[in-house]
Amino acid sequence: MGPTRSCTARFELATSDIDIGPLREGLLRDEAGAYASFEGWIRNHNDGRPVSGLRYEAYASLAVAEGQRIVEEAAGRFPVSGVHCVHRVGELPVGGLAVWVGASAAHRDAAFDACRYVIDQVKLRVPIWKHESYTDGPAQWLHPDEPGSPPRPA
């Protein structure tokens, strides 16, 4: 399944800061009346613990393949003009930009829906892991429980 209209659908990993200005401009289209974007920023807390920063690690080849599949699914499901996602890997400080998603479309329903679909699926499926550092204890890898899954091993 892929887009049937001519439409940009692109996923990338970034090893340095994401510059959103040109990414947004790459989605401008004369026929597009709506643009929705999402950004994930590093919070200063997680699960009640004070976060000092983090590092993202990816299984790069599979992450790019799975991310590309996700943006193409979004382009096939929703009538968008373009959809683009960039995920950062490496060290990030509190406030840093971890992930950006942008979608342009003739109408706002499709722009919002595509943007939401991409970030939700990226968080579920793309092999990227967060190594979180705290001000109150040792750093750890995050491996979220799925609903109903057995507890994480110690």
Next chain:
Amino acid sequence: MGPTRSCTARFELATSDIDIGPLREGLLRDEAGAYASFEGWIRNHNDGRPVSGLRYEAYASLAVAEGQRIVEEAAGRFPVSGVHCVHRVGELPVGGLAVWVGASAAHRDAAFDACRYVIDQVKLRVPIWKHESYTDGPAQWLHPDEPGSPPRPA
């Protein structure tokens, strides 16, 4: 009804181009992990007709009061850190930025929901009108029908 947490909620009219860089930065918060934005751009077509540009007119004092009410409603309904909307008035070319909405929050549900609420309500309630020019005929004011409403007078 207003926000019970400390939270930015702001609506503005702009008479010149909207500069989104500083608007986005104004919503950065160390406790916010999610940012959603929406932009409305002038399309090159509407209802099947080729659009050459348009002009927005507002009943400014009421538009600002109603817009402010909307962003405060969003801040009260959804756990956001900040929500901001700027609507352009005056002449705009195809591709021009008509309206911008941004919302930051600890989690992405609230950021998306607040952003969507604001643009939906702004379109329904804020006294701003679109005067659209076409390449194939005379310009006209747009007054959308509400569902079930009697036809527009000639």
Next chain:
Amino acid sequence: MAKVALLYFASLREATGCEREEVETGAADLAGLYAEAASRHGLQWPRERLRVAMDGAFAAWSEPPREGSEVAFIPPVSGG
């Protein structure tokens, strides 16, 4: 009788040919005030499709016009 200023926007301004007019009215409510304006200018909009604002806040059609107030008849909006 109350003296009020009427504001017209978008296609209502095109239809009346003015953006503001001062009138003396004996209308009991804002609905009556609109009926007078519609009759004076030949406005085609049924009141049900409009909203009304007095002094910069939305108002009910059943409110009486306040002396010295500014009243706007609001056709369906198309911002965003």
Next chain:
Amino acid sequence: MAKVALLYFASLREATGCEREEVETGAADLAGLYAEAASRHGLQWPRERLRVAMDGAFAAWSEPPREGSEVAFIPPVSGG
């Protein structure tokens, strides 16, 4: 016997102490290959919590390991 390279990420890499190892395996499927690795390194993750990829694409646990392939055991992801 098949010769495969195993990749470990995140806490699995911490647990094994390596990001890549070459092994000869007689396992009939990828599930058996994981059982060998879990036993060798004392891995605590039950297979049900992991996914598996072969040569850069997600795979089924029932697939046999391909000679010369690269196999990754994928713990729950936390990007975004």
